[in-house]
Amino acid sequence: MVKKVYNVAIVGATGAVGQRIMDILQDKNFPIGELKLLSSERSAGKKIMFNDQEITVEVASENSFSGVDIAFFSAGGEISTTLAPIAVKQGAIVIDNTSAYRMDESVPLIVPEVNSDDLKEHQGMIANPNCSTIQMAVALQPIKESFGVNRIVVSTYQAVSGAGLAAEKELENQTKQYINDEEMSAEILPVGSDKKHFPIAYNALPQIDVFEDNGYTAEEMKMINETKKIFNDETMSIAATCVRLPIVTSHSESIYIEIDQKGVSVAQIREVLEDAEGVVLQDDPNTQTYPTPLAATNKEPIFVGRIRKDLDNERGFHMWVVGDNLLKGAALNTVQIAQSLIENKLV
Amino acid sequence: MVKKVYNVAIVGATGAVGQRIMDILQDKNFPIGELKLLSSERSAGKKIMFNDQEITVEVASENSFSGVDIAFFSAGGEISTTLAPIAVKQGAIVIDNTSAYRMDESVPLIVPEVNSDDLKEHQGMIANPNCSTIQMAVALQPIKESFGVNRIVVSTYQAVSGAGLAAEKELENQTKQYINDEEMSAEILPVGSDKKHFPIAYNALPQIDVFEDNGYTAEEMKMINETKKIFNDETMSIAATCVRLPIVTSHSESIYIEIDQKGVSVAQIREVLEDAEGVVLQDDPNTQTYPTPLAATNKEPIFVGRIRKDLDNERGFHMWVVGDNLLKGAALNTVQIAQSLIENKLV
Numbered sequence: 001m002v003k004k005v006y007n008v009a010i011v012g013a014t015g016a017v018g019q020r021i022m023d024i025l026q027d028k029n030f031p032i033g034e035l036k037l038l039s040s041e042r043s044a045g046k047k048i049m050f051n052d053q054e055i056t057v058e059v060a061s062e063n064s065f066s067g068v069d070i071a072f073f074s075a076g077g078e079i080s081t082t083l084a085p086i087a088v089k090q091g092a093i094v095i096d097n098t099s100a101y102r103m104d105e106s107v108p109l110i111v112p113e114v115n116s117d118d119l120k121e122h123q124g125m126i127a128n129p130n131c132s133t134i135q136m137a138v139a140l141q142p143i144k145e146s147f148g149v150n151r152i153v154v155s156t157y158q159a160v161s162g163a164g165l166a167a168e169k170e171l172e173n174q175t176k177q178y179i180n181d182e183e184m185s186a187e188i189l190p191v192g193s194d195k196k197h198f199p200i201a202y203n204a205l206p207q208i209d210v211f212e213d214n215g216y217t218a219e220e221m222k223m224i225n226e227t228k229k230i231f232n233d234e235t236m237s238i239a240a241t242c243v244r245l246p247i248v249t250s251h252s253e254s255i256y257i258e259i260d261q262k263g264v265s266v267a268q269i270r271e272v273l274e275d276a277e278g279v280v281l282q283d284d285p286n287t288q289t290y291p292t293p294l295a296a297t298n299k300e301p302i303f304v305g306r307i308r309k310d311l312d313n314e315r316g317f318h319m320w321v322v323g324d325n326l327l328k329g330a331a332l333n334t335v336q337i338a339q340s341l342i343e344n345k346l347v
Numbered sequence: 348m349v350k351k352v353y354n355v356a357i358v359g360a361t362g363a364v365g366q367r368i369m370d371i372l373q374d375k376n377f378p379i380g381e382l383k384l385l386s387s388e389r390s391a392g393k394k395i396m397f398n399d400q401e402i403t404v405e406v407a408s409e410n411s412f413s414g415v416d417i418a419f420f421s422a423g424g425e426i427s428t429t430l431a432p433i434a435v436k437q438g439a440i441v442i443d444n445t446s447a448y449r450m451d452e453s454v455p456l457i458v459p460e461v462n463s464d465d466l467k468e469h470q471g472m473i474a475n476p477n478c479s480t481i482q483m484a485v486a487l488q489p490i491k492e493s494f495g496v497n498r499i500v501v502s503t504y505q506a507v508s509g510a511g512l513a514a515e516k517e518l519e520n521q522t523k524q525y526i527n528d529e530e531m532s533a534e535i536l537p538v539g540s541d542k543k544h545f546p547i548a549y550n551a552l553p554q555i556d557v558f559e560d561n562g563y564t565a566e567e568m569k570m571i572n573e574t575k576k577i578f579n580d581e582t583m584s585i586a587a588t589c590v591r592l593p594i595v596t597s598h599s600e601s602i603y604i605e606i607d608q609k610g611v612s613v614a615q616i617r618e619v620l621e622d623a624e625g626v627v628l629q630d631d632p633n634t635q636t637y638p639t640p641l642a643a644t645n646k647e648p649i650f651v652g653r654i655r656k657d658l659d660n661e662r663g664f665h666m667w668v669v670g671d672n673l674l675k676g677a678a679l680n681t682v683q684i685a686q687s688l689i690e691n692k693l694v
Contacts, residue, residue: 206637
């Protein structure tokens, strides 16, 4: 039997997420025929090793997608808006890492552990959710399936790498300035394109992405709207407060949920999480076992701990959920969507 | 008219909070007759300037409190348990900064903006609440008074200085180790006396204080129980998740509340906060105005921003509350209790 292979393109191949997509494709022996690495003019011409092959990065253009089976887009919303529909028209399935198409009704928004069935409806374009949304969905899926979840209140503890390599560099520079008793210079966080910038080192910024008219940030509204779409449940109550912190990688989330079923114990919640796909339970107060962002970095699963019953609402539970925002929060979930397409013969 | 003066003792005078109490007494021209600085044997003999007077630190003992009107205790629970009752017996009013007496029914637990009336019942001992409790109580008091608050879900973002000078030093050392690509050594956080220690630099630790049998940490239970006592309201539902972060000073809190009254707007919440004692409103998404721990450090008030109505529960509101944990969270509140005693002729 000859194993089927697929021609793959990565748009944004030289970026942080693009690089990680390449690493994961290689690690997981993804069945690749030809691999095209695409970028802006600035990075074109670079040579990158994939397996034992040297590949030259080409400029992404309207003519890049003929013969491509799967195109991973991770070069910002504008590039996706311009080129992704062209790639689809040329016969590629696009898996888009930007927010450009996530809330488009004709585009499935996929966390494979939760809603891979929605892939069956795809029309060529598939969206990868926001990093903070993905890890919450993976952790809550087994609980929702077993006991129902009708309410979520989440406060996030997000890493700077979610804002790109320049934000990581900014934290590094500010830390050195702080240690040397110099004034910290801020040009990127909380949002590069916004009017004001504040230091992130030794600080907490309660703004991720720009503010919307209702006083919530775009990041908070992504968590709210994308979670409802992924769970295909418009009736869930969801509230989010998103905060950037001086952490390099891995997002943490303090999550309060209310479930449908009465009389459920912490032990039962732990049990369904222990058996769940993509989740690792780290929850034992007696041995101080709980997830932390440093320990979760470069790991594939989503880690869950600090599970407690609310002291007043018997359907209420609190938990602490941590995941690598660049892996499961971005590159890994993207590749898993492609794997799921292949497994279900949808490509 | 001769201004009345009071003989004051500070137990734990050489510690971080003791030092700040001295600074505040001096800044506020507290009416001091004689000032006694007390400490363990290790620090006794040190000479400290207060106003223009050099004071020699003495060993705190059973014989330290004769003639003392007000004794500030800030040297750990054990010292308070041993010496505070003796100080009271010798006629001093004790204002205790430890958790030793906070939940004692005969001891008022005071945030002056909220419940200074409870001082009238004092029997010589008064307790200063936990830092994360104080700032939440100050922010919620005006809202509770105007609209009723029956439910709180809080996730904290707490600074290392809350764990003492050694924890601050640990963050500094780990940061340098991280920058130099060395392994980080952890000996103090999350809890010096607990079994395991984890790095705090570039990390988030969902444990402050030890775990209790119900899976909550002692810090979380302090926030829950102390808040009920300060508001004199056992019926409030309160849940807390407490997290330590690589921030030097000032705690932040993501707070969700449900109020009694229907139809209240964000504008109305802002209005009562604007007029409130001890609160500064910093809340304008259009100009990216919101509190941050770096900006709140060395400031006296509690800062409130990011006020939003919940999208599903019309009695639900979210907000972001920041305060200097060493000032209003500790030393300042302690001195304000003493000022309130004097104003109300209770000393």
